Amino acid sequence: MKNTNCIEEIKKEFDAYAEMYVPEGLDREEQLRMYSIMWLMRKFEEAVKPLWMANKVHGYYHPYITEEAIATGIITQLKKSDYVGSTHRGHGHLIAKGGDINKMMAELFGKEEGYNKGRGGSMHISDMSIGMLGATGIVGAATAPAVGSALKSWIKGTDDVTVVFFGDGGSNAGSICEAMNMAAAWKLPVVFVCENNQWAIATDIARVTGEPDLYKRGTGFGIPSCRVDGFNIYQIWDTAKTAIARARAGEGPSFIECKTMRMLGHHATDDSWYRDMSVCDKYWEIEPIKRMGEFLVGNKIATQEELDAIEADAMKQVEASIDYADNQCHEPSLDTFYDYIYADGEVIK
Amino acid sequence: MSIITLRESITQALREEMARDEDVFIMGCDVGLRGNPFGITKGLMNEFGEKRVIDTPISEAAFTGLGVGAAIAGMRPLVEILYCDWLTLPMDNIVNTAAKTSYMFGGQANVPIVIRAPFGVGGGVAAQHSQNNENWFVHVPGLKVIAPSTPYDMKGLLKSAIRDNNPVMCFEHKRNYSIKGEVPDGEYTIPIGKANIRKQGTDCTIVTYSYMTYVAEAAAAELEKDGISCEVIDLRSLLPLDYETVMDSVKKTSRVVVVTEAPLRGSIAGEIVGEILDRGFDLLDAPPQRVGSKNSPVAYNEGLEALCTPKKEDIIAAVRKTFE
Numbered sequence: 001m002k003n004t005n006c007i008e009e010i011k012k013e014f015d016a017y018a019e020m021y022v023p024e025g026l027d028r029e030e031q032l033r034m035y036s037i038m039w040l041m042r043k044f045e046e047a048v049k050p051l052w053m054a055n056k057v058h059g060y061y062h063p064y065i066t067e068e069a070i071a072t073g074i075i076t077q078l079k080k081s082d083y084v085g086s087t088h089r090g091h092g093h094l095i096a097k098g099g100d101i102n103k104m105m106a107e108l109f110g111k112e113e114g115y116n117k118g119r120g121g122s123m124h125i126s127d128m129s130i131g132m133l134g135a136t137g138i139v140g141a142a143t144a145p146a147v148g149s150a151l152k153s154w155i156k157g158t159d160d161v162t163v164v165f166f167g168d169g170g171s172n173a174g175s176i177c178e179a180m181n182m183a184a185a186w187k188l189p190v191v192f193v194c195e196n197n198q199w200a201i202a203t204d205i206a207r208v209t210g211e212p213d214l215y216k217r218g219t220g221f222g223i224p225s226c227r228v229d230g231f232n233i234y235q236i237w238d239t240a241k242t243a244i245a246r247a248r249a250g251e252g253p254s255f256i257e258c259k260t261m262r263m264l265g266h267h268a269t270d271d272s273w274y275r276d277m278s279v280c281d282k283y284w285e286i287e288p289i290k291r292m293g294e295f296l297v298g299n300k301i302a303t304q305e306e307l308d309a310i311e312a313d314a315m316k317q318v319e320a321s322i323d324y325a326d327n328q329c330h331e332p333s334l335d336t337f338y339d340y341i342y343a344d345g346e347v348i349k
Numbered sequence: 350m351s352i353i354t355l356r357e358s359i360t361q362a363l364r365e366e367m368a369r370d371e372d373v374f375i376m377g378c379d380v381g382l383r384g385n386p387f388g389i390t391k392g393l394m395n396e397f398g399e400k401r402v403i404d405t406p407i408s409e410a411a412f413t414g415l416g417v418g419a420a421i422a423g424m425r426p427l428v429e430i431l432y433c434d435w436l437t438l439p440m441d442n443i444v445n446t447a448a449k450t451s452y453m454f455g456g457q458a459n460v461p462i463v464i465r466a467p468f469g470v471g472g473g474v475a476a477q478h479s480q481n482n483e484n485w486f487v488h489v490p491g492l493k494v495i496a497p498s499t500p501y502d503m504k505g506l507l508k509s510a511i512r513d514n515n516p517v518m519c520f521e522h523k524r525n526y527s528i529k530g531e532v533p534d535g536e537y538t539i540p541i542g543k544a545n546i547r548k549q550g551t552d553c554t555i556v557t558y559s560y561m562t563y564v565a566e567a568a569a570a571e572l573e574k575d576g577i578s579c580e581v582i583d584l585r586s587l588l589p590l591d592y593e594t595v596m597d598s599v600k601k602t603s604r605v606v607v608v609t610e611a612p613l614r615g616s617i618a619g620e621i622v623g624e625i626l627d628r629g630f631d632l633l634d635a636p637p638q639r640v641g642s643k644n645s646p647v648a649y650n651e652g653l654e655a656l657c658t659p660k661k662e663d664i665i666a667a668v669r670k671t672f673e
Binding site: 083114117126129137143144145146148149174181301 | 374400401405406408410411412413414415416417418419420421423424428441442445446451452453454455456457458459461464490491493513514515569588589
């Protein structure tokens with residue numbers, strides 16, 4: 001059960017807090033689908049850290065844990081030909097767009113069967129077949145290219161929409177501001193989503209930003225902008241629905257600041273020594289999966305048994321993906337070293 | 350055949366490729382209404398519309414990024430940077446996204462973008478409008494780099510670049526824009542990565558590209574009078590670089606001088622000499638020579654500007670040195 005004192009404390013300090021509600025047009029089936037997608041993200045990422053410790057996966061992996069409602073509430077409303085621009089924290093974005101966790105796990109294992117044939121890893125996870133334009137290793141770097149996919153829709157006159165994610169850290173990268181300006185000038189079909197988890201690697205955003213209400217930047221570019229509770233999947237879904245419809249109708253971009261709280265280290269092995277993690281204790285009471293589950297049961301939309309089955313199924317899928325990556329996939333052949341540097345099989349040494 | 354300027358050859362290539370492929374579009378500062386500062390894109394906006402010749406804000410980093418993303422999504426953008434000096438601004442989108450996406454994504458996506466940039470010394474435009482930064486991009490796996498010197502080569506290579514599925518950097522020397530030359534009236538392309546022997550010779554090979562090709566030809570003409578027969582190779586493409594043609598020539602002449610307008614330190618001249626030594630040290634009768642600009646920013650003052658870049662006399666002296 002919820003700790004009521006925690007909620008009262010959160011309401012005082014977390015200015016984005018909003019009560020849960022079922023928006024018009026969101027049926028039970030879709031709610032349960034979103035709930036299951038969030039569990040898939042969670043179980044996938046919870047599985048990765050032990051795999052990293054066991055030296056099965058390596059490099060950097062940046063968890064999306066407790067930010068699942070943002071990708072889920074927004075991306076599940078997109079069609080296949082719509083585009084998603086991601087961040088370094090991209091596992092959740094890919095899962096929400098309908099990606100294959102077997103291929104993602106195989107990529108984390110560095111295998112040939114992985115999404116990127118072992119060349120990219122967690123930080124560059126992508127699935128072009130579903131418009132997932134890829135995670136990026138450089139904070140803020142993927143935004144302008146992602147807006148480029150919206151430029152294509154604009155030139156070609158299609159109704160494809162691009163949703164581009166960046167964090168509070170990325171929001172201070174200059175090219176994001178430049179890209180927002182062009183999207184506004186030309187009314188490009190973009191939804192800018194700032195996942196404000198309040199920490200830019202090891203720096204509290206308040207220490208390096210004069211205006212902590214990041215959504216106001218959108219307003220400065222003439223873009224309709226608002227802030228939502230990043231733990232509240234219903235409010236996120238409702239807000240994104242309007243923004244996506246606006247983009248699809250050719251009316252231009254929107255900016256949604258999803259305010260949340262980073263509850264883990266920047267990457268898997270970051271122990272967050274530089275901040276007081278006890279402030280997160282109360283936020284675990286409103287982490288999005290727990291919060292949605294309690295809402296679904298409390299409002300008799302689903303039973304606890306149904307939710308438990310969804311969680312168990314997510315776990316099974318993730319276990320199967322580990323088995324696939326570990327036992328059924330292959331190391332890339334060293335003969336393929338020069339592959340993919342250039343297109344069409346061209347090799348320039 | 351028609352005789353046109355190099356500037357016009359670019360316009361022809363752009364127009365023909367835009368008519369041929371609806372995915373080709375141009376974006377950059379002042380490319381539309383003004384038709385770019387050199388008049389290269391003049392009229393194209395009227396012809397193809399504002400969505401295919403896009404006037405951008407002065408946001409090189411992000412508009413190049415938009416172009417890269419549009420390419421990843423399947424378009425064929427032609428991004429123009431007003432002066433190559435400002436390639437520093439979109440460097441991240443070129444080096445970390447355009448050049449690496451195909452590889453990082455395991456071949457899931459290509460980046461068929463062409464980035465055009467006027468470059469080179471001349472006209473008293475000082476240190477931020479005069480640089481030779483083509484070397485930087487040769488160092489980046491995933492990119493291609495071209496720097497043609499004649500209207501014929503420029504048109505043919507630019508058309509190939511637009512049709513290429515890789516990111517291509519196209520360097521256009523400002524002093525070459527008004528150079529005239531013969532261009533076929535019909536359709537043709539020139540493959541990226543093939544050098545052109547501008548002048549046959551037997552005694553010494555001069556390897557160069559872009560504006561320095563003309564300086565090298567003038568040097569070769571003068572040396573000819575003294576009985577020294579130089580072979581002048583215009584590389585046309587810097588990545589990939591046609592070492593077959595270079596080595597065939599070195600086999601014949603046993604002497605080589607490499608000329609670039611870039612500051613010599615860290616330039617492609619050293620790289621080319623290194624490769625020649627790797628491939629054929631024993632072919633050489635004399636140490637290879639490098640000629641490049643002084644290691645200095647480019648000055649505004651005419652005299653100081655002129656002092657910076659290699660002259661005919663510098664190339665002649667370098668060739669003579671191979672006979673010492």
